[in-house]
Amino acid sequence: MPSSPKTVGSVASPSLLDHPFSDVESDIVEFRLDGLLNQLPNVKNVLVKLKNSPVQTLITARCASEGGQSQLDSKQRSQLIMGLAPMANFVDIELANLADMQEAATYIQEMGCLLIASHHNFKKTPSTDQLQDIITRAIDSGAEIAKLAVYHESVADVFRCAELIQNNTNISISLMGMGPLAPSSRLLYAQLGSVLNYGYLGDQATAPGQWHASLLNQAIQNSPQF
Numbered sequence: 001m002p003s004s005p006k007t008v009g010s011v012a013s014p015s016l017l018d019h020p021f022s023d024v025e026s027d028i029v030e031f032r033l034d035g036l037l038n039q040l041p042n043v044k045n046v047l048v049k050l051k052n053s054p055v056q057t058l059i060t061a062r063c064a065s066e067g068g069q070s071q072l073d074s075k076q077r078s079q080l081i082m083g084l085a086p087m088a089n090f091v092d093i094e095l096a097n098l099a100d101m102q103e104a105a106t107y108i109q110e111m112g113c114l115l116i117a118s119h120h121n122f123k124k125t126p127s128t129d130q131l132q133d134i135i136t137r138a139i140d141s142g143a144e145i146a147k148l149a150v151y152h153e154s155v156a157d158v159f160r161c162a163e164l165i166q167n168n169t170n171i172s173i174s175l176m177g178m179g180p181l182a183p184s185s186r187l188l189y190a191q192l193g194s195v196l197n198y199g200y201l202g203d204q205a206t207a208p209g210q211w212h213a214s215l216l217n218q219a220i221q222n223s224p225q226f
Contacts, residue, residue: 001114001144001172002027005190005220008058009201009213012069014039016202017046022053025214026199028090032206033061033080035069040080047087058116058196059084060092066120067207078104085111090145090196092116095134098141105142116196117143122178122208125150125157131164139171145195147174149207152181158188165192174198182209190220 009026011017012035021029029050031043050057061077062068072080078101085091085108093101095117109115117138126134131148138146152158158181165173174196177185186209190197197220199213200206211219 002195005194005197007213007217007220008196008198010198010206011201012206013202013204017042021046021050021055024055024201025217028056028058028196030058030060033059034072037070044084044087047084051087056089058090058092059088063094063097066094067122074100077101082107085113088113090114090116092118092147095119095138095141114144116145116147116174117141118147120149122151125152125160128160131160135168135171145172145174147196149176149178151179152177152185158185162188162192165189165194178208180209183211186211186216187219187223191223191225
């Protein structure tokens, strides 16, 4: 489990698979399998190369309803994840789909991976009660990390999420805002203890308002933790 806030650099473009990730400016590299379906042998090769390096790896096969780039069903996504989990350090499965993908969730934890139960809302920031319910369900699922990516419309949304991090100690939380307030909120949440803080690698963001991973990494390293 990360003992301090870590930067995750997200890979969604096949053109990035030739990058020497050993010198990447992020602590963890995320491979978005839903956008790399034609490159799975190359993804496996990269994961094998990084297995014993200081750079950790994260895999996910995002469903279309939460921002995924493919229409794969839960069974297909489970098979993808289970095929690569032995080479990864973290696996992200949407909280809403964990029941359908329980076989994969159990398997990846048996392989020594940390399970991230994720929730994505590209339209708004849920209420305090709804956010807390998501955290509670993530705890009940047996995941090690609860990840919430939500769209911020106001400073009140940011305050609500900041309090969420500070008031929950029963599970590690990865929290990020999307939209115009995303850049400032993402750094704030890292300062407050968000364990995984996502940026993008290459030239294209994978979520609205996302930092480049190298810039986010520098900002986190140069910012005080509360």
